[in-house]
Amino acid sequence: MTSVRRIATRIPPGLATFAVGLLAWELLSLFFPPVIFPGPWTLLERMVEIYSDPSSYLVVAQTLQRIFEGFAIAMLTGTAFGLLMGLKRDAELFFDTWIMVLLTVPSVCWAFLGVLWFGISEAAPILTISLIVFPFVAINIWEGTKAVDKGLMEMGSVYRANRSLMFRKVLIPQLMPYIFSSLRIALSLSWKIALVAEAFGAGGGIGQELINWFQDTRVDMMLAWGVSFMIVMVLIDVLAFRLWARRAFAWRPQLAT
């Protein structure tokens, strides 16, 4: 994951290659019908078309709501389980098999099970998102608790810090980098899973748009929906997390300057 991020920060010097790529894509698209292989210009036109219709925003909002609900559930339960497994050895031995099994069930399976169990409802996509994302968060936080400085915990108990003080001032700050990376992993997974869950399950949402246009073999419309949504999610990721990270880690000299 980190290597991907590191590369993402190097984009600006590659802006030229990016422009060349766009041009090549546009040229290539001239040889195909736009419904099969749209160029960037066609794609932009389709996006304008989509977002001039106010009802499109409802579709986006619906998907966003599902993403954030599933994401929130996964973060809360995942953090709780990660902490439990990190702090209690027995819990770790007991639950790690469960986590492995959860990690192995493909998202499509949850999407379908959700539909079979809850019908066409909000519960199915949210269940799918949280069940897929949960184990990743739990594992990440669990690794974080393994990296906690024992010396600081000892210091806390010498000074008789009670449980709540230990949590707030000693444990959680040390877990912050892990909580933070969990948030990012969770968000980037959530929206991709949401599309799968919506495509095969619940009514409405971007996923439904994707599969509908897929069934009509309209690559242009499918890409217009997919790419525009991708841009939204990347923006949320960059804006929300970059800015927050700077504040949360102000105590680190190398980041503060």
Add this chain to the structure above:
Amino acid sequence: MARVRSQPEVIRPEPMACAAIAVRDLTKKFSKPGTDSQFIVIDDVSLSVEEGRFVTIVGPSGCGKSTLLNIIAGIEPYDSGSVQVSPRQGTPMHEPRIGYVFQSPRLLNWLTTAGNIEFALEAQNVPREQWQERVTRQLGMVGLAGQERNYPLKLSGGMQQRVAIARALAIEPDILLMDEPFSHLDAITARKMRFDLMGILAKAKPTILFVTHDLSEAVFLSDRIYMMKTNPARIFKEVAIDLPRPRKPEDPRLLDLERDLVQEFFSVLEGTG
């Protein structure tokens, strides 16, 4: 009116127990993981530290000194014997307060220096209105006045250790445990810190149990020294140092004493083979 009713009796420490720290026949074993064999970390150790005194345990690395401090601090269990820490006389009865300065500063890097001291104050349930006064006073005492809002990672190693000392003093400890607090610092900083520590102690007068492997540090700082050896980990000698304070590290009497003690260590270490 019968005035002489049985009054609620405050249990006063026995004369013998006026020691702030009393350790008797303490033994601690570690079982090696995966085997049944046990390894004796501390073998039948007794010691006492009288209130207001500076007592040092000197010994080679791995002789169980730090374990002993941890047991006294109540963060490590032991197998047999007794450990008693008493609150300062003349203060209202309370759970004894223990300050601890570790080898490394063990500061919470995400809190300011003031925040680090307040952490200890909050842990000890010191009323919030006293915090600011205590933080200012203690930071001033260790020579860090005005550094309240700074983060530990922006301070030098010596300054970080000063914050750790301020944190320990801020809770007005009944006893102060120090585990080789200057061993991670460079020689010059360590020397300055020892001087300053003497100055601080002259004002704060806490009871100190100090651990080090450095004999010159021990003779310079202490009222009394316990000498410890390994295999088995035992105290083999107790030396009182009745030299007046303030002392100078180059005082010939200290140097003589140090040389004698080094001799003694060598003979004991060779004796155990």
Add this chain to the structure above:
Amino acid sequence: MMTGGVRTVTLRVGSIVVLLLLWWVAARLMHDPEVLPSPGAIAATIAEDFVKPGPTGHSAIFHISLTLARIFAAFAASMLLGVAIGLVMGRNRLVERALLAVIPLMLTIPTILMVFLAVMWFGFSEAGGLIAVMAVVTPYVAVNIFEGAKAMDGSLIDMGVAFKAQNSLLVRKVYLPQLMPYMFSAFRYAFGMTWKIVALAETFGLKFGIGYMFFFWFEQFNMVQVLAWIVMFVVLMLALEHGVFARLERRAFAWRAAIAH
């Protein structure tokens, strides 16, 4: 007092037992095999699927082998291509700069979009599935190998050159051992992605295979069969990941362990 080893085994076995027991109790309470069949019913169905030809005229063994074949073909293809691209990126500045602009984009595109595109462009064919997996997995592998190539210890290569080592020797004894950790992390990651995408592609694109059967029974609303195929898939993948891969990795890293202990 239980000793550490016994306790570990007890807890691990206990965790599976408790999982099955919870499932069984929930199924009992639900009392509706249409919603939640019991683990026993699933086991019986799996056994049946193995011996009897299903609605497609093939037994479970056929579908499982087909899925495995697809997974390994797609995995091998994306690994080969990814390693090649990664190495070239590591050696050539121009390729590096060109691809570093494209790869983050590729990594952000949701899998489902890739699968849809592959199917639309290349049809509901084996090729479509293969290309979908490769489009998603190859960039990950390439990035990993690229990082490995960049982190290569230059002094060791100089040493090899100084000893006039032949190219093939240099590659085998100096290059590859240093790339191995990156190879393996790429391997593990790529494998996990591959089978998930194959499952996705099978559910709505390809003919036959575990995902196909799973979708087939989903459309019939046959809960027992749906769960039976999920369980088969999960058990198979857990066995592969933790049986085969963990063992391979242990052997390849023997020299590292020798240092660590």
